[in-house]
Amino acid sequence: MVDGTASSAPDAHKPAARKTGYSNPAFRAMGLPALRLPSRNWMIFWSSLTLVISGIVYDKHQQKKVREKWCDLVAPLSQGTLRIDRKPRKITVFVAPPPNDYLDTSMFVWRRFVKPVLFAAGVDYEVFTEEKQGLIRFEVAQRVRDLRKELREYDARLKALEQEKRPWNKIKHTVFKVWPSNRGSQVQDDETEMLLAKKFKAEFDFRNVLGPFYQNRDVTAQISSEDALVANPVYAGGVIILGRGAYKEYVTGLCEGILGPLEPPKPAEMAVPDDTEPPVATSGNPEIESKDESKEQTTQPEETDNVLQPFITSDNYSSASFPSELSGVTVREPDTKIPAIFHQPILMLSIPHLVGFLNIPERIYRFYNRRTDAERYCRATASCVLQKIRPFESSDLKLGLEEEDDWPKKWVEQAKQRNSDWVKPLVADERVTKLLSVYDDEQVTK
Amino acid sequence: MSFLGFGGQPQVSGQQKISTAEAELDLVTDMFNKLVDNCHKKCIQASYSEGDLNKGESSCIDRCVAKYFETNVKVGENMQQIGNSFAPGRA
Numbered sequence: 253m254v255d256g257t258a259s260s261a262p263d264a265h266k267p268a269a270r271k272t273g274y275s276n277p278a279f280r281a282m283g284l285p286a287l288r289l290p291s292r293n294w295m296i297f298w299s300s301l302t303l304v305i306s307g308i309v310y311d312k313h314q315q316k317k318v319r320e321k322w323c324d325l326v327a328p329l330s331q332g333t334l335r336i337d338r339k340p341r342k343i344t345v346f347v348a349p350p351p352n353d354y355l356d357t358s359m360f361v362w363r364r365f366v367k368p369v370l371f372a373a374g375v376d377y378e379v380f381t382e383e384k385q386g387l388i389r390f391e392v393a394q395r396v397r398d399l400r401k402e403l404r405e406y407d408a409r410l411k412a413l414e415q416e417k418r419p420w421n422k423i424k425h426t427v428f429k430v431w432p433s434n435r436g437s438q439v440q441d442d443e444t445e446m447l448l449a450k451k452f453k454a455e456f457d458f459r460n461v462l463g464p465f466y467q468n469r470d471v472t473a474q475i476s477s478e479d480a481l482v483a484n485p486v487y488a489g490g491v492i493i494l495g496r497g498a499y500k501e502y503v504t505g506l507c508e509g510i511l512g513p514l515e516p517p518k519p520a521e522m523a524v525p526d527d528t529e530p531p532v533a534t535s536g537n538p539e540i541e542s543k544d545e546s547k548e549q550t551t552q553p554e555e556t557d558n559v560l561q562p563f564i565t566s567d568n569y570s571s572a573s574f575p576s577e578l579s580g581v582t583v584r585e586p587d588t589k590i591p592a593i594f595h596q597p598i599l600m601l602s603i604p605h606l607v608g609f610l611n612i613p614e615r616i617y618r619f620y621n622r623r624t625d626a627e628r629y630c631r632a633t634a635s636c637v638l639q640k641i642r643p644f645e646s647s648d649l650k651l652g653l654e655e656e657d658d659w660p661k662k663w664v665e666q667a668k669q670r671n672s673d674w675v676k677p678l679v680a681d682e683r684v685t686k687l688l689s690v691y692d693d694e695q696v697t698k
Numbered sequence: 699m700s701f702l703g704f705g706g707q708p709q710v711s712g713q714q715k716i717s718t719a720e721a722e723l724d725l726v727t728d729m730f731n732k733l734v735d736n737c738h739k740k741c742i743q744a745s746y747s748e749g750d751l752n753k754g755e756s757s758c759i760d761r762c763v764a765k766y767f768e769t770n771v772k773v774g775e776n777m778q779q780i781g782n783s784f785a786p787g788r789a
């Protein structure tokens with residue numbers, strides 16, 4: 253009895269604090285405790301945790317679905333066969349890191365949303381990345397300059413050959429002048445056709461059709477790229493550019509390569525502005541950096557590098573003359589016959605990337621809505637793969653301009669001090685933009 | 699023994715040459731087999747619906763082989779560096 257009264261007092265308190273919950277004899281027989289809801293605080297904790305995690309999972313799942321949708325759309329392109337002496341279409345990709353962050357953030361977009369679509373379509377790609385501002389600009393300009401040099405050499409060789417053949421040409425010209433032009437050429441075409449047919453029959457050898465199973469000269473035939481075979485150069489290759497900064501550098505690089513001189517300007521000419529500017533920049537930088545040392549480590553531009561000095565600046569575009577070797581309708585590389593990089597259409601993918609403590613709410617919102625970005629990237633890449641093209645307009649210089657709103661203000665100030673290309677308005681010459689074209693993702697259906 | 703392979707050549711060279719050649723052949727064959735295995739696994743669909751490679755597969759294999767070789771060379775160079783840096787310690 254004493255025991256009973258002693259225990260009954262706490263018992264009377266406890267049931268009031270804790271609800272009995274649900275139970276039944278079967279559960280009790282199995283030794284299961286009564287089922288009851290956890291306390292209010294635990295409920296809040298579990299529900300918010302579920303919300304956070306399920307949001308992420310849902311978004312990831314949707315991203316995956318988007319990716320699969322676009323990969324499936326372009327997959328038929330990879331089903332065709334490729335001859336052994338052909339190389340597939342090759343797309344050049346330029347990736348620049350967003351301001352104040354590492355290259356990885358841009359590469360993430362490339363790896364997740366762009367590369368899978370390209371892979372599914374079976375096109376080849378070449379990635380050029382930069383850790384430092386100016387590398388893309390320099391690379392693009394250098395490619396164009398190399399092409400121009402090659403073209404010049406090629407022209408020189410052709411001229412030399414023509415010189416050799418001149419006596420023969422004179423004779424031919426006189427013959428053509430004597431012959432009536434219309435019927436004469438018709439007759440001659442038939443004759444040459446007959447001759448070619450005879451030649452083909454005489455030279456035909458079954459060993460040449462046996463492929464690699466018999467020694468023959470066709471096996472060693474030159475491998476040519478599919479890009480070289482298209483008549484309209486806009487259907488060759490393609491250029492994908494990730495990030496507004498990379499886009500600016502690419503366009504400036506093209507202008508520099510096309511309009512600029514082939515050899516770097518003499519240091520004497522450049523020395524005056526250069527030697528005065530970098531010391532200012534270098535003396536300014538340590539102060540700024542020491543102030544912001546606690547901030548994120550940056551991949552900062554260092555334009556002081558001599559190699560990266562532009563051969564021509566944007567204010568001199570108008571005074572530069574358009575090179576004669578590029579004046580043809582289609583410029584192709586002399587060896588491979590691939591159309592030059594400026595004929596290949598551009599796809600610009602802007603990578604909105606926000607940093608900073610105060611932006612965290614916006615960043616969270618974006619993080620949970622990555623699927624919309626995924627859709628945008630995949631769709632744009634598909635437009636590149638499916639070659640939906642429109643000519644370049646002057647408003648296309650503003651492609652991805654919205655990305656610049658995300659750039660940290662401090663970084664922009666620093667970049668202005670360093671005279672970086674990224675923060676200057678993008679200027680391009682009319683003669684260069686006339687050559688360009690862009691991929692248009694609005695033409696992609698589905 | 700000889701220093702840098704000079705001296706005492708006639709006795710050992712035949713046997714040594716063969717063994718090094720064998721080792722090298724093993725290495726190359728091994729690498730080739732691994733390369734074929736990996737790139738096959740990565741690029742070629744197991745349904746084998748067609749006799750020929752299709753475009754996607756061939757460009758995938760192109761990239762795969764190039765990447766494998768490049769990596770192999772890089773790893774080899776690195777290993778050699780490590781080996782070189784260890785050798786003086788041993789001697």
